[in-house]
Amino acid sequence: KDKECRIRTFLRETGVVYTGYKAEELEIISEHEVERTELSYEKKFPTGSAARLCDSFVTSEMKTDVSGFIRFDVTCKSDATILVTFDEILLDGKVNFTRLGCKNVVIYRLKGGESYNILTAEPYTFKYLNVIALGGEVEVSGIGVVRLDFNASEIIRRPSAKADAQ
Numbered sequence: 789k790d791k792e793c794r795i796r797t798f799l800r801e802t803g804v805v806y807t808g809y810k811a812e813e814l815e816i817i818s819e820h821e822v823e824r825t826e827l828s829y830e831k832k833f834p835t836g837s838a839a840r841l842c843d844s845f846v847t848s849e850m851k852t853d854v855s856g857f858i859r860f861d862v863t864c865k866s867d868a869t870i871l872v873t874f875d876e877i878l879l880d881g882k883v884n885f886t887r888l889g890c891k892n893v894v895i896y897r898l899k900g901g902e903s904y905n906i907l908t909a910e911p912y913t914f915k916y917l918n919v920i921a922l923g924g925e926v927e928v929s930g931i932g933v934v935r936l937d938f939n940a941s942e943i944i945r946r947p948s949a950k951a952d953a954q
Contacts, residue, residue: 841921868924
């Protein structure tokens with residue numbers, strides 16, 4: 789109930805307190821798409837294996853928090869909606885995609901009879917990742933991350949100690 793209140797408050801104050809679109813201007817509200825689903829948990833699976841999903845989900849766990857672009861492959865037998873939720877921690881064994889006021893969900897609406905190589909348009913930081921399939925049968929494989937790393941060895945000029953003191 790508290791989370792529902794925060795969502796309504798944020799949407800009500802958008803355009804007044806927060807910059808963004810008002811709720812009535814949105815085609816979908818991503819957290820509502822996830823919260824209204826009743827799913828069966830398929831299994832956890834390591835990167836590289838495949839899972840068949842239909843109104844169900846799988847959870848992947850990275851070794852540590854990673855930052856980068858989420859990638860996976862999907863083959864759709866029929867039209868399906870794929871929801872990807874993610875976060876750095878689990879809460880009661882579930883990915884808490886709205887923790888700290890974030891909306892860590894990406895939505896794809898895919899056509900049946902097609903195969904897709906998905907790569908998110910933005911980088912994210914997470915340790916746990918759910919891939920949720922709704923409305924159609926899909927096969928998901930190749931879940932991974934195209935890392936967004938900082939490699940200190942690539943710095944060719946460093947600020948001097950004098951610059952650091954300023």
